[in-house]
Amino acid sequence: MSLAKMIYEKTTSYLDTMPKTERKKIGQFFTPAAIANYMAGLTRSSGNIVSVLDPGAGSGILSAAIVDVLISKGVKEIYLDAYENNSDILPMLKENLTLIQRAAQDRYVALHFNIFEENFITENHFAWTGFINIQKYDIVIANPPYKKIGKRDAEASIMQDIVYGQPNLYFLFMAMGTRLLKDGGECVYIVPRSFSSGLYFTAFRNHFLNEVRITNLHLFTSRESVGGSGDNVLQETVILRAAKKNMRPDVIEITESSDESCHITNQYSVAYDTCVRKDSNSFLFFPSSEDDAQILNFVNQWPASLPELGYRMKTGMVVDFRETTWLCTDNKEEVVPLLWAYNFHENRINFPVEVDGKPQYLHNVQETNRLKMRKGNYLLLKRFTSKEERKRLQCALLFEEEFPLYDGISTENHLNFITKINGHMSKEELYGLFVVLNSSCMDRYFRILNGSTQVNANEINSIPFPAHRDLVQMGITAMHKTSLNDSDCDDILRNQFMSIAISQVM
Known part of the structure; x- marks a missing residue:
């Protein structure tokens, strides 16, 4: 039995005494033994002496796994620093590390461990600010706590240069862990994939991808039970290994498994620059096949973002529960149409629609001018879809002449x-944008980028689009079509770019 398996089995008795709701409050989710062993197996450090950091040690499962692997590589002396400030689990951690130490000694390996009963971030704040130059670990291995904190909390204040919006401890742990690595050292993390895109994580991505080079990604094709021990963490989760080096590797090795057993069901290599965009957003893509890589390369060759082309995606104007005073269900008074996701019908807007008495109109008074949009041609997209739906990008064409009786419209x-x-957006431009965003190519590109069911305006504004002349030409072609499904x-996209490669995967 592996050390990680032994420690994990001991941990299950602890879980029986601690309600899941209590563990969730502090972001505590334990790593299944199979995942811990897989993570440790990704490490490449060797030699007579190796130093290890486990910054969210819990009961010591990851520590056990990495010690097991290092012993198997012939390492003779291991220095392990484990951080854990949850007083409930500390006695078990101390007991388990002592047990691991004895097991190592039985195999003629000296394990020296320190347990820091402190907050990992605040304890190392001088290392982050550069006041003290601390780079002392060959390996950082972690399942960081998943917990949102306030922008004024101590951890966020210390690492404010990578914080935007509401921070989460998991990416602060990732950044601090890499700061403490030696040059040439390596980190292995199991984390939600939410950091890979989105505005809130931009500063972190820029920092992290400048500090280290990702060499391995492991994707789970199912969300179920990846958290272990019945935690059912719904975030899509990834395992990554990265090395603290200046030189980018040629490729990133990507593997997949269907569950926490980490039994490899798929394995392939993708060019580094295909996964990691070289721009101010530093998006990180998770292609799940070579076909996905072709999609990424095809779209990433397009020359400009929406704002660079003269367009911008914005979020709907009306948050309904904040504007109840101004919402109404009929048009007997001075009103403008209020469009919702349920007005979508076969890529067009069906208005009005009676749905559970939901208001279809907004009072057209001075106080609601801030919520109005001028009449014009717009491309609408749903912000949220369910994970079971076939398409993530769901579009609807909105034409100015569809609302002749009103002086404006609004969107929920x-x-x-x-x-x-x-x-003014011409119909040719509108149809061209529709062709791109309604295509299966762009839908797949977005799914590779974003694992959530939310369509974020910042992401759409940041990804590449065809040149204006191509948009217009595709729009002209689309306007003469009798139907316009994906x-x-x-077909229009293929014909415009005459791409043989993309024809094979669309």
């Missing part, structure tokens, strides 16, 4: 809309 907050920054959009 569960919608996004694309508008022209200056001037298959039709794929």
